[in-house]
Amino acid sequence: MRIREKFAQLEEKKEKALIAYVCAGDPTAEATKDIVSALVRGGADIVELGLPFSDPVADGPTIQAASQRALDAGMNPDRYFELIASIKAGVPLVCMTYYNLIYKRGLERFASDCALSGISGIIVPDLPAEESDDLQTACRKHGIDLIFLVTPVTNEARMEKILGKTSGFVYIVSRLGVTGARADVARSTTEILSRVHTDVPKAVGFGISDREQAREVIAAGADAVIVGSAFVNIIASGEDVNARVETLARELKSACREGRN
């Protein structure tokens, strides 16, 4: 399913979107399948599946550790696409990974593998707009959304350029820093949302981990909340993972229904 169809569906139902991130292959590929099912049962509208990289500079300790567990368990791009092809989630799947893995596979082949296996969009945290033309060409050709990030320090000129490029949704980094659950949702969320003028859905991430935070972000005007480390922490605990993942997804999704402004 294309990301824009998903957002159109939600629009009809007057709901906002829950986008959940987990690292593929953490702790095993089999486990990831069950976790994705649990996320979708709980109400996740889009699932981001991290393709783990050895040197994830944009990630905090939680996702670094998840990437390492997945790599240790043998996850690699070949197995990643096999795993994706075997998942029948019924929601759009998004690949989040670092540029070297894409570059090494070949941009064209990577985009094609995404399309064939059932990935709808790609997020590359170390690929700024300036360096993205080639990947964008490959993604367009294969009908894959290339999703860009904006941050509190992105100025007007850059904002315009990035919003012109992003497709699927725009990933709004609500505060400076790496990924990871935080107690406070940045006050800068409201500020940055007021600067993002676009028809593309606005998804806010980095630091959101519970229902209250999700509600605040939706109330501030976001079309989606992105939650990663909070799920990954549950997976890392190894305890009652699927049930707890589902419960957290359900709580977060409820905020996406009520919190509507």
Next chain:
Amino acid sequence: MKRSMYGRYGGQFVPEVLMPALAELEEAYDRYREDPRFLEELAYYMKDFAGRETPLYFARNLSEKYGIRIYLKREDLVHGGAHKLNNTIGQALLAKYMGKKRLIAETGAGQHGTATAMVGATMGFETEVYMGAKDVQRQHMNVYRMQLMGTTVHPVESGSKTLKDAINEALRDWVTNVENTHYLIGSVVGPHPYPMIVRDFQSVIGNEVKRQIMEKEGRYPDSIVACAGGGSNAMGIFHPFIEEKEVRLFPVEAGGCGLKSTAKEALHSASLCVGEDGILQGAHTRVLQDRYGQILESSSVSAGLDYSGVGPELAYLADTGRIRPCNVNDEEALEAFYELSRTEGIIPALESSHALAYVMKMAQSGELGELVVISLSGRGDKDLETVFGLKEMENREVCL
């Protein structure tokens, strides 16, 4: 060619959060590199704080033994004991002019961290250094030095616990604190404009050599040899000679225990010699990686060369044939360490020992010509424990 690129290498592969900071840095650099007040202050620190210029020393005993004329560019005599201070003075001044309050840096051998701690102390910055836990152990004298000068040292436990992992952690800090912090990168690596800025500040080495060798020999050398980890002392001494096509330029990488790799780890750090195109820590360059693009851990007896990437401009110059990448292994570097100490009364850093070893190995081959300049990038005091530790181990096998 875009200014950020060296052929197909270079670029700015960093999180969006850092793009404004890179633009700000480039702008500041373009402004202040021509500003008389900045240049005067830079010259002052270079002379009275760093102790420049450094001598170009004719190594008579070595020359006699190997039958060619060998000069040593004495960067080991720079304050702190390595060329690293040339760059940290320049960047810290830039940071000061840009109004930053805090410096962060990565370090491998601890020399760049120490050089950052020095400028941090004298120019009044809050300074924090990331250092792989393995390097903290093998270079702990430098950890004490940094701490004495008021710098906080963060051991990094991820990955191979060496330079690459320290850079990752420094980048994560920068992403978080970019508004008040300057990331003082220690080599010609990372996203544009760092490779350019670091090269320019280090070019003082090559510019001095140009003048000094003319005075002493009345001509340019046949070849210049420098060790290359990230490549800053190499680019610094090569850059002023790039257009002097008759001067052969040799970056010497760490051959470690041989140019082989296991699934996760290279037994060497020779990314120019055997690395492949890839994107690492902000730049498109040559990288040690597996077939999927996962970065391999590197290894070397010398912490300062123990890195899976290399500066993008070196990758470009290697492709064009202007520089000739080569490598020596741990054993050869150690031999050179002993030999320079004995023959010339100069204890070289293990990094610099790689450049020395290459000259010792190739002197008779004709490849280097008759007149050679070696970048003696640092002194070896920091390495005594490593060397004596290895010596105590039976028959000094480095690669077990």
